[in-house]
Amino acid sequence: MLGAVLLLITGCHEGPPGADEGVQQGILLLGNGAEPRTLDPHLATGTVENHVISALMEGLTNYHLTDETLAEPGVAERWKRNEDATEWTFYLRSDARWSNGDPVTARDFVYGFERMLTPALGAEYAEMLHVVKGAAAFHAGEVDDFSAVGVEAIDDHTLRISLVGPNPQFPLMVNHYSWFPVHRPTIEAHGGLLARGGEWTQVDNFVGNGPFVLAEWKPNQFIRIEKSPTYWDREIVRLNGIVFYPAQDENTELRMFQSGRLHYTYSVPTNEIAHLQRRQSEHLHIDPFMGVYFYRVNVTRPPLDDVRVREALACAIDRRLLAERVTQGNEIAASSYVPDMFPDYESPVQLEYDPERARRLLAEAGYLNGKGIPPIEILFNTMDAHRKVAEAIGAMWRETLNIEVRLLNKEWRVYLDDQTNLNFMVSRSGWIADYPDPMSFLDLYTTDNGNNNTGWSNSDYDRAIDRARRALTAEERLQLLEEAEAILMADLPVIPIYWYTRKYLKDPRLKNWFPKPLDNRPYKYIYLEND
Amino acid sequence: MFKFILFRLFQSVVVVFAILTLTFFMVRLTPGGPFSAERRMPAYILERINAYYGLDQPLFKQFGNYLGNLLRGDLGPTFTETRTVNEIIAATFPVSAELGLWALLIALILGLPVGILAAAKRNSVIDYGTMSAAMVGICLPTFVMGPILALIFGVWLRWFNVSGWFTAADRVLPALTLGLVYAAYFARITRGGMLEILNQDFIRTAEAKGVSSRNILLKHALKGGLLPMVSFMGPAIAGIISGSFVVETIFQVPGIGRQFVSAAFDRDYFLVQGTVLVYAILITLANLGVDIIQVMLNPRLRFEDSQ
Numbered sequence: 001m002l003g004a005v006l007l008l009i010t011g012c013h014e015g016p017p018g019a020d021e022g023v024q025q026g027i028l029l030l031g032n033g034a035e036p037r038t039l040d041p042h043l044a045t046g047t048v049e050n051h052v053i054s055a056l057m058e059g060l061t062n063y064h065l066t067d068e069t070l071a072e073p074g075v076a077e078r079w080k081r082n083e084d085a086t087e088w089t090f091y092l093r094s095d096a097r098w099s100n101g102d103p104v105t106a107r108d109f110v111y112g113f114e115r116m117l118t119p120a121l122g123a124e125y126a127e128m129l130h131v132v133k134g135a136a137a138f139h140a141g142e143v144d145d146f147s148a149v150g151v152e153a154i155d156d157h158t159l160r161i162s163l164v165g166p167n168p169q170f171p172l173m174v175n176h177y178s179w180f181p182v183h184r185p186t187i188e189a190h191g192g193l194l195a196r197g198g199e200w201t202q203v204d205n206f207v208g209n210g211p212f213v214l215a216e217w218k219p220n221q222f223i224r225i226e227k228s229p230t231y232w233d234r235e236i237v238r239l240n241g242i243v244f245y246p247a248q249d250e251n252t253e254l255r256m257f258q259s260g261r262l263h264y265t266y267s268v269p270t271n272e273i274a275h276l277q278r279r280q281s282e283h284l285h286i287d288p289f290m291g292v293y294f295y296r297v298n299v300t301r302p303p304l305d306d307v308r309v310r311e312a313l314a315c316a317i318d319r320r321l322l323a324e325r326v327t328q329g330n331e332i333a334a335s336s337y338v339p340d341m342f343p344d345y346e347s348p349v350q351l352e353y354d355p356e357r358a359r360r361l362l363a364e365a366g367y368l369n370g371k372g373i374p375p376i377e378i379l380f381n382t383m384d385a386h387r388k389v390a391e392a393i394g395a396m397w398r399e400t401l402n403i404e405v406r407l408l409n410k411e412w413r414v415y416l417d418d419q420t421n422l423n424f425m426v427s428r429s430g431w432i433a434d435y436p437d438p439m440s441f442l443d444l445y446t447t448d449n450g451n452n453n454t455g456w457s458n459s460d461y462d463r464a465i466d467r468a469r470r471a472l473t474a475e476e477r478l479q480l481l482e483e484a485e486a487i488l489m490a491d492l493p494v495i496p497i498y499w500y501t502r503k504y505l506k507d508p509r510l511k512n513w514f515p516k517p518l519d520n521r522p523y524k525y526i527y528l529e530n531d
Numbered sequence: 532m533f534k535f536i537l538f539r540l541f542q543s544v545v546v547v548f549a550i551l552t553l554t555f556f557m558v559r560l561t562p563g564g565p566f567s568a569e570r571r572m573p574a575y576i577l578e579r580i581n582a583y584y585g586l587d588q589p590l591f592k593q594f595g596n597y598l599g600n601l602l603r604g605d606l607g608p609t610f611t612e613t614r615t616v617n618e619i620i621a622a623t624f625p626v627s628a629e630l631g632l633w634a635l636l637i638a639l640i641l642g643l644p645v646g647i648l649a650a651a652k653r654n655s656v657i658d659y660g661t662m663s664a665a666m667v668g669i670c671l672p673t674f675v676m677g678p679i680l681a682l683i684f685g686v687w688l689r690w691f692n693v694s695g696w697f698t699a700a701d702r703v704l705p706a707l708t709l710g711l712v713y714a715a716y717f718a719r720i721t722r723g724g725m726l727e728i729l730n731q732d733f734i735r736t737a738e739a740k741g742v743s744s745r746n747i748l749l750k751h752a753l754k755g756g757l758l759p760m761v762s763f764m765g766p767a768i769a770g771i772i773s774g775s776f777v778v779e780t781i782f783q784v785p786g787i788g789r790q791f792v793s794a795a796f797d798r799d800y801f802l803v804q805g806t807v808l809v810y811a812i813l814i815t816l817a818n819l820g821v822d823i824i825q826v827m828l829n830p831r832l833r834f835e836d837s838q
Contacts, residue, residue: 015697037611045570122580124572140575196583198613219614219622220785221696247694249780251678255693259686413563413798420571450571 106153370402456493607801627786637710646721668715
C-alpha cells in the first residue's frame with residue numbers, strides 16, 4: 001500500500017518540464033549558478049544576473065552568434081561615426097517595442113543613461129558610462145544638469161552619443177547591460193528613478209524590450225521566461241521559453257543534468273572532471289574563458305618592494321605543472337597577464353619557469369639562498385581550489401628559493417577588505433574581462449584605478465593606457481596596450497598564474513550555442529532539436 | 532503551572548531580546564561589510580548606498596530605528612535581494628517548517644518503534660542489528676546521506692527528482708535525509724530509556740501478576756521510558772531547524788536555513804537579524820514546550836513554582 005501511495009505521489013507532475021519534454025516544447029533548461037540579486041540592468045553586477053537580463057532586455061547592439069568581438073544590430077539597426085570616432089549616431093529601428101507594446105525610442109536610452117549616472121542611485125557599474133562626455137562629472141555630483149552629458153535624442157529614432165576620446169570599439173561596448181534602456185513609465189510607477197528595491201522588476205510589473213518576457217519568478221527555485229510577442233525579431237526566435245535554475249551546489253546541478261532535468265550547467269565540480277571526461281565526454285565541454293588567475297603583490301611591503309624579489313617569485317612558479325596536476329580543469333598556464341585570446345594582440349613578454357634565474361635574482365636582492373628574507377604570506381579566500389594552488393605555489397617557492405611561506409585563509413568579505421586596504425603581502429586574485437578587449441585587463445593598474453590594490457604606480461604605464469584610450473585606430477591602440485603590458489610584466493605588481501577555462505555540461509540537442517570567451521548568449525538564435 | 536508558563540514566557544522574551552541585541556551589534560562589528568566587492572565602487576557611490584540603508588548613522592541610533600520598526604512588524608530591507616526581510620521569512624519559513632515536520636515525523640515513526648522493539652528484544656539479533664544501523668545513521672552526516680539518496684533514487688532509479696520543492700514527491704528525499712539521522716538518535720535513546728524502566732521492580736511485579744508483555748510495554752513502561760526521548764526533543768528540534776541548511780542546499784529547497792547562512796556570509800544585516808529572531812523564538816518555545824511535556828509525563832518532576 002505504501003508503494004501505491006508512493007507511485008501516486010511520484011506520478012503527479014507540476015513544476016518545470018524535464019529535459020526531454022523541454023526539447024519537445026522548446027523550453028530551455030539552464031543551470032544558472034545562484035539566485036540573481038536583481039533583474040534591474042542598472043543595479044546588476046554579475047554574470048548570473050546578466051544571463052537572465054540579456055534575455056529580457058536589449059541594448060543598442062546585441063551579442064553576436066559566434067564572435068564576441070563583433071557588434072550586431074540590436075535596437076539600433078545601423079550606426080555611424082564621425083571621423084575621429086568621438087561621436088556616434090545610432091539609428092533605432094521603428095518596430096522595436098517594449099513588452100507592453102510601447103515603441104522603444106531614443107529617449108528611453110537617454111533616460112536609462114541618466115538613471116545609471118544619477119549618483120543617488122548608487123549604480124555599481126556606472127563607471128562603464130564614463131566614456132561619455134560629461135558623464136564622470138555628472139556621476140560625481142559636480143554637475144546637476146543631465147543635459148551637460150553627451151547623449152542626445154535627436155528624434156524618436158536617432159541617438160547621438162559624444163565621447164571623451166576616440167573609441168572605434170564603441171558599438172561593441174554598448175551591448176553591456178549597463179547601457180540598456182529602461183521603460184520610464186514602469187520605473188516611475190514603482191518607486192521612481194532612485195528606487196533600489198526592485199519593485200518594477202517583479203513579474204507583474206516587469207517591462208522589457210528583449211526576445212523574452214518574465215513569466216514566473218520563484219526565488220531560489222527558478223525563473224521562467226517566455227517568448228515575447230512584441231519583440232521586433234520574434235520571427236527568428238525558436239525557443240518558447242527558458243527556465244533558469246539557481247542551483248548553487250555544483251554537485252546538485254550535476255545530478256540534475258544526469259537525471260534529465262537540465263540542458264546546460266553553469267559549472268562542473270572539479271573532482272568530477274576526470275570521471276566525466278571518461279564517461280560523458282559528449283556532454284562535457286571545457287572552453288577558454290576570458291579571465292586570468294593571478295597573485296597580487298603588495299609592492300609597498302618589504303621585501304616585495306624590490307622588483308627582483310617579485311621576479312624571483314614569478315620565475316619560481318612552474319605554471320605548466322600547476323595547470324596539469326593541481327587545477328585539473330584544463331586551465332592554460334599563463335605566459336603573460338592578458339589571455340592569449342585576441343588575434344591582433346600579442347603579449348610582449350613571455351613568462352617562463354626558470355628556477356635558476358629565480359635563485360640568482362633573489363641573491364642579487366640580497367637574500368642568497370633565501371637567507372634573511374621574511375616569510376611570504378599568501379592570502380586567499382575560503383575555497384578548496386585556492387588552497388590547493390596556494391599550497392602548490394608555496395611548496396615551489398620553498399623548494400626553489402628556500403624561503404618560508406605562510407598561507408592565510410580568510411573569509412570572502414574579510415579577504416576583500418584586506419585586499420582593498422593593502423593588508424596583505426601576496427593575495428590570490430582573479431579578473432574576468434568586462435568586454436572582449438585587452439584594455440579590460442590592463443586599465444586596472446593605472447595609478448588612480450580603484451581596483452589596482454597593489455600600491456603600484458608607474459607614470460609611463462598611466463601614459464600608455466591614456467594614449468591607448470585616445471588612439472584613433474585599432475592598430476595604434478593595441479600597439480600601445482602591448483607597450484603597457486610590457487611595463488606591467490617588467491615590474492610585476494601582479495604575478496599571472498593561469499588563464500581561466502569554463503567547464504560545463506551541454507545537452508547535444510541544444511543547437512546554435514557556440515562557446516564564447518565571455519559566455520554572452522544570443523538567446524534569440526538558440527534552439528532545441530532532437531537529433 | 533500557569534504561573535510557571537507565564538514566568539517562562541517572560542524569560543523567553545528577555546532571552547530573545549538579548550540574542551537580538553547581541554546579533555545586531557556583532558554582525559555590524561564583524562570585519563567585511565555588505566558592500567565590499569571585487570570591483571570597487573567609487574567612495575561617493577558607497578556613501579550614497581550606505582545612506583540609503585541608514586548605515587552611516589551611529590550604531591545606537593540604528594539600533595533604536597531597528598527596534599522601532601520591529602515593534603511595527605517591519606524587519607527591514609535586504610541588501611542582496613529585491614524582497615524585504617518580512618517577505619523572505621514569510622516565503623521561506625513555511626517551507627523549512629514543512630521540511631522539519633516531515634523530518635520529525637519520519638524520525639518518530641522510524642525511531643520510536645525500533646527503539647521500543649530493540650528494548651523488548653534486548654540482546655537479540657534484532658537489537659544488535661537495529662542499533663548498528665542506528666549507529667551508521669548517526670555517523671553519516673546529512674551532506675553525505677543527501678547526495679547518496681539523491682544519486683540512488685534520483686539519478687539511477689529516477690523515482691524522485693534530485694532537487695526542487697514542487698511536487699509532493701519532492702518532499703521525500705530531503706525529509707528522509709534530515710529525518711534519518713534523528714530516527715537513529717531516537718531509536719537509541721528510546722531503547723535506553725525503555726531498558727531503564729524495564730529493569731524496575733514494578734515491571735517485575737506486573738510480569739508476576741501476569742500482565743501481557745504487550746501491555747507491560749505500552750501501558751506501564753512507555754510513559755517513563757519515553758522521558759529521555761522527550762528531553763532530547765528540544766535539542767532535536769533545534770538540530771532539525773538548523774540542520775535544514777545543508778539539506779536545503781543539496782536539494783534546492785527554498786527554505787530559511789539557506790537564507791540564514793548566506794545572509795551571514797553576505798553581511799546582509801537585516802536578514803541576519805530577522806532569521807536569528809525566527810530561530811531564537813522557535814528554539815526557546817520548543818524548549819519551553821518540552822519542559823512542560825516532561826512534567827506532564829513524569830509525576831516526580833514539578834514545575835518550579837509549586838512545592
